[in-house]
Amino acid sequence: MAGGPVAAGGGIGGTGTPKNKWSGILMTAFAAFGGILFGYDTGVIGGVKVMDSWLRTFGKDNGSGTYGISTSTESLVVSILSAGTFFGALLAAPMGDFLGRKWGIVSACLVFSFGVALQMGAKAIPLFVVGRIFAGLGVGMVSCLVPMYQSECSPKWIRGAVVSCYQWAITIGLLLASIVNNATQHRPNNSAWQIPTGIQFIWALILAAGMSLLPESPRYLIKRHRDEDAAHALARLLSASPHDPEVSVELDEIRANLRAEEELGESSYADCFKMTHNKILFRVLSGIFLQAWQQLTGINFIFYYGTTFFKRSGISDPFLISVATNVVNVGMTVPGIWLVDRAGRRSLLLIGAAGMLFCEYIVAIVGVAVSDTNLAAQKVLIAFVCIYIAFFAATWGPIAWVITGEIFPLNVRAKAMSMATASNWLWNFGIGYATPYLVNPGAGNANLGVKVFFIWGSTCVGCLIFTYFCIPETKGLSLEAIDVLYQNTTPIHSVAYRRRLIAEEEALGPVGMQEKELGHEKEKSGEHLESV
Template sequence: MAGGPSGTAEGVSNASLAWAVIMSAFAAFGGILFGYDTGTIGGVIAMQDWLNVFGQFDPTHVLGKDTNGMYLQTSDKSLVVSILSAGTFFGALLAFPMGQYVGRKWGIVASCVVFALGVGLQLDTKWTTFVVGRVIAGLGVGLVSCLVPMYQSECSPKNIRGLIVGLYQLAITIGALLAAIVLNSTKGENSHSAWRTPIAVQFAWAGILGGGMMLLPESPRYLLQRGHVDKARRALARLTNRPADSAEVDAECTEITLALEEERAIGSGSYADCFKNTELRSGLRTWTGIMLQGWQQLTGINFIFYYGTTFFTSAGIKNPFIITIIADVVNTVMTIVGINMIDRVGRRRLLLIGAVGMMVCEYIVAIVGVTAGHIAADGSVNIDAQRVLIAFVCFYIAFFATSWGPVAWVVTGEIFPLNIRAKGMSLSVASNWLWNFGIGYATPYLVDVSTKGQPNGVATAGLGVKVFFIWGSTCLGCLVFTYFFIPETKGLSLEQIDLLYKESSIINSNKYRKQMIAQNETFVHHDKVTASHDESSVDRAEKA
């Protein structure tokens, strides 16, 4: 069954743009679930009361000097931040069977229930319960991260499907911004509510998404795939604001049914098919999706949103919560800019520009940090160097938000053949969460000051701001990967993207794309032209 953020080529023709916007707004809360949690945990683990409950005391005050000697061990910090991503990895893998057997609509509702259970467990003051809560919440987020775009793509109007994919990433940034605002408003409280309130707010996001989905129809494509023709017609009637027996609904139903028959004729669409070297280069496309999502995480963006508060504190910045809010505002505003550039500038070009921009900014942050931005022995800091650090972190976030943030999701949804799109998307999103977990877990060991030799001490690399040399180098990797593996797909239908993979190299994809658009080349037209060319060649040979 086809799915993923970009959906199928058919979509649903909708006579009411307002209804499409309402549906998109409900689905966007799936992104808010992830974005808010990502933004919350970084601030929560820096709060005094949370550290009083879950942290340890350092009588020397070398660690936890800004939190009355209370600190979180590097191993515990790695665990509590990254364990959500472990849950989301398995949630993403489970999204396909959930969407296939429970359905898109009710699968999302069930995912919200799972997420809410995880949020509730995080309100407890026992370490084990808190960690288990993050795992369960991660399962819910992982399920939602696949099912929401899948449902949306199968139900949204053709002409705004690309914008809707970008809105999912925008929702993630809005969630992170909301988290920063809530954290800033509660950080001064001297009670458990300082961290419980930001966590409990997530009940609202789950309630809005789950409650909204209960009011929406099931995906007609899913219903037709399961053989529920009458239910599919009623769902189409609701989505298109037309009578169930109207000619328009009948035409939509027929079109989707024919597409399903074609999908079944292509192959079984098994997981093994995702990695086969077929004529349409399915194996290359699957690995491209998996690696693209991995490289998105290797840009280092979640270092800022997971550990930004503690990082800015270690750099001597007096109000790191405010800086985090500024970073989130930049992320949100520039994502709005980015989603409006995707169909104008192009996917490949945006990814290339973004990789270069991020690489330059991160190298500048690293160089300034190790030369003038460190804290002196007397505790003083270089204000000008701090301003440069903050400025180029914001520039770096801006480049990510306009490129690798939204574009990675769009490309992942576009590049898969119809018969493996749902499974390919599931594998790619699982890759995103796997790298998210690995980076989230490893970063404290790279950045934190080593406590080796102290009671319960942990040996770390203690890189501090030097970690940006690593992120700059991985952005160079993003640049190389994009050049050799990401085709330009701007303005092409999903079927034309299949033809592009079949007939063109990646490096020459933009040239071939322009040719396809100029000649209105599709699979049918391509076959006719090829057949005509072959017949002419035979005639010339016979005459010769």
């Protein structure tokens, strides 16, 4: 689902597991709380838009004493958040450079809270939609700044797991929303939907207050030439004195990484689409399309429209089923966090795509072949939807974002990541906007209903093919070694070549790999100039 983490930078710490690194892990893990904002908002809107009190406030009388909204209104209300997040993600980079990572996150919480306030006070759809746009701006900024802060402050040996915690927080937010929706749905007045909506103020307050107490990213401070502040920030992350030799070593490594970036020079967005020995174009397009395929798995159909879908499938308590699916989503993200640095990225994506396409075809076939009043069919449908969610949560949910943060070259990393993030939000918006027209009955709609799972199953075939040919195995490699992997092999043969690189990196060390890569870049640049 959208809003997952994008790793930026090389993190801190070596390849070991020193005991004083755990304080930094806990601090950066707290920043993952930002995922609650997006997950909870997604879950809330999926539930409140079918509540009677919300429909009476924003809908129209259908003539039979019941209230409803048009397909176009439902599409707009659900998807407009993603439009806001698209622009929020683009604003995050300059905001993070101007205010810093942590104060940028605090500012994003304020923007988000303003959007929530507009929704709470709305009496008509236009103001409610504007509120969701501002909430989306806040979520979009958080979706870039939180993972950026995490990856720059967390130890390298556990970077993948720490950054994946942001995705886990999104699933927890979805679960909390489904629980609150289930508890308030039968209230007789507007508090039925205002309570779930207003609780979002609490999540924003917790994140803003907590981030204000955490240290700033040492990498950001070094980049701003605030070396003394960087030493104090890193000392807090390592539970050490600012004058500790280990702090000095870590700062030297950060400076070496930044020098490498500066010597490679500033790159434009046009440089992201150049055919080079470093396969920049291939890598950038891989990241952009990886985010697109993650959305095309159809997962947000369940979390945006799951309550409506289960209701129309004949299930008597769709709110309770939504709680169950979110419990599965939260629980199965944990194995993904544990496996990402053990089983590998590529293999898990392949397994996840295969598992999801099987489950989605089963759901579609059962839904078409058996009446929605058949109790056994309902149980099969629910079971395979839950298994499908489990495959996504343990694979494509967190791992697609980890890979996106690893595969881009040093000199275009920030710009490439911003485009990949924007791609995710753009597809999130498109799918969220189109889905009601695909599944709803009525004139002008496709009225696919459960048959929409034939589409999601087919797109998972695309996920499988794309991963096999375009995504290499990067488990255990530094960001510098990943550059070397792309230059010398293909994704299909990456597993064997990766073992060789790990042995080489252990011999040279991270700084040695950086210097080797920088020298290689200069050599290639010189060869290019001679040919010209």
